[in-house]
Amino acid sequence: MKKIVLTMMFFVTLGYSQKQFINEPLVSEIFTADPSAHVFNGKIYVYPSHDIVEENPKYDDCGSQYAMRDYRVLSMDYIGGPVTIHDVALDLDDVPWAKRQFWAPDAAEKDGKYYLYFPTKDKQDIFKIGVAVADKPEGPFKSKKTPIEGSYSMDPSVFKDDDGKYYMYLGGIWGGQLQRWDENNQYTPSGCETQDNGMPNSPAISPRIALMSDDMVSFAEDLKPVRIIDKNGNPILTKDHDRRFFEAAWIHKKDGVYYLSYSTGNTHYIVYATSDNPYGPFVYQGVLNNPVQGWTNHHSTLKFNDKWYFFYHDTQISGKDFLRNVKVTEMFHNEDGTIKTINTIID
Numbered sequence: 001m002k003k004i005v006l007t008m009m010f011f012v013t014l015g016y017s018q019k020q021f022i023n024e025p026l027v028s029e030i031f032t033a034d035p036s037a038h039v040f041n042g043k044i045y046v047y048p049s050h051d052i053v054e055e056n057p058k059y060d061d062c063g064s065q066y067a068m069r070d071y072r073v074l075s076m077d078y079i080g081g082p083v084t085i086h087d088v089a090l091d092l093d094d095v096p097w098a099k100r101q102f103w104a105p106d107a108a109e110k111d112g113k114y115y116l117y118f119p120t121k122d123k124q125d126i127f128k129i130g131v132a133v134a135d136k137p138e139g140p141f142k143s144k145k146t147p148i149e150g151s152y153s154m155d156p157s158v159f160k161d162d163d164g165k166y167y168m169y170l171g172g173i174w175g176g177q178l179q180r181w182d183e184n185n186q187y188t189p190s191g192c193e194t195q196d197n198g199m200p201n202s203p204a205i206s207p208r209i210a211l212m213s214d215d216m217v218s219f220a221e222d223l224k225p226v227r228i229i230d231k232n233g234n235p236i237l238t239k240d241h242d243r244r245f246f247e248a249a250w251i252h253k254k255d256g257v258y259y260l261s262y263s264t265g266n267t268h269y270i271v272y273a274t275s276d277n278p279y280g281p282f283v284y285q286g287v288l289n290n291p292v293q294g295w296t297n298h299h300s301t302l303k304f305n306d307k308w309y310f311f312y313h314d315t316q317i318s319g320k321d322f323l324r325n326v327k328v329t330e331m332f333h334n335e336d337g338t339i340k341t342i343n344t345i346i347d
Contacts, residue, residue, distance in 0.1 A: 019293060020346040021316050025325035026074060026083050028317060033324035034104030034248070035074075035311040036157065037302040040114070040137040044304060046074040046311060047089075047107045047116065051323050062192035063175030065322040068102040071118065073138040079309060079328060089139030090116060090132050096145050098130065099123050103176075104248070104298060108158040108166060108216065109137070115216050116141045117168065119154035119176075126187075127177045129156045129170060131217045150185065150210070150219050153178040157300075158212065159251040159278065166212040167278050168219070169226065172247030173205055174265070183225045200239035204228070207249040207262065209279055226260065227281035228273050236284060241267045243284055248298040251278065254308075257337055261288050261299065268297050270312070272339060288331075289342045295321040301331065308333065310342055 031051035057065040105118040129151035132141035154176040206225035246265025261272040268291035273282035294315035310331040
C-alpha cells in the first residue's frame, strides 16, 4: 500500500492546456475514475475505476478505450489527509462469468460485511452487474459465480435509506447498453451509437431502480424506470441533451429530500433532480457540476463531519480521456434546498 498527501483548494496550471484546476488528484501513482465514496467505520473509502494504459486504444461510442481490469480501493481518515492505495480488491480473472471491462463500481456495508457492486461484460459482451463480498472495506473481495439475476447495463450505485432499506440505481446509454433494454426489462440487440432511437421528441431513457434483498447479493423486485420530469411535470426529452439522463446515477438524501444526480454524457454536465420518494419521479433542478477536462463526467457525493463533498474525476495528469484522476471538493446546499453549482476548472 502507498500513501500520498491530498492538498485541497489551490490552483495548478498545466502547460499543455493552460487550465487552472481547483483541486489536485487524490493519487498520482495510478489512474482512477468514477469515484464512489462512502464512510465505513469512521473512515472515508473511495471505490473508483482503475484506468490502464493500452497501446493504440480503440476509440468508439462503445467505450472500447475504457479497458479496466481490476479495482483498487482508496482510503483516508479525513478530507485532505494522506490517501492509501490498497492492494487489488478484485481482478477480472477472478470473476467466472466476466469477459472484459470493469467499469464504475460502488460498495455497501451491512452487518459487518462489505459488498462491491461492479459492471462488466459477460461472455456474450452484454453488460451485467456483479457482486463480490469481503470482510474489510478495502477487500480483497470474492466474486459470486454469476451476475445479479435481472441486472443489466452499468454504473450501479447502492443507496441506504433511513429505514435501513438498500436500493440499487443503475444504467447508462450508448456503450452502457441501457438503450437495449425496454422498461419491461426485455433485451433487444443494438449498436452502441444509439443516441435518440430515432425519436428525439420522446421521453429520455430512464435510469433503473430495484430494492435489494436482505442478502445484498440479489434484487427483491424487478428493475423499474426512474422518471425524471421538469417543474411542470413534463418528462425530460431525448433531444434535451443538457438535462437528459446518460449515466452515473447517484442518490443522496438531505432534510428528507432525495437528490438524484447524474451525468448528461455528451454535454458533460452533472445535473440533479429531487423527489420525496426513492422511486421518484424526480424533478429536474439544475447543474451540480459544470464540465470537467475530459469527455466523461462521473461523480459521487458524501457527508463527512457535517460537511458535504463532491468526488469527481478529470484528466489533469494525462490529458487523455481514458486515463483519468479522481479528485474531491466541498459542495454546498442552499437554504432553499438547491445546490450551488461547482466549477472545477477556470480557463
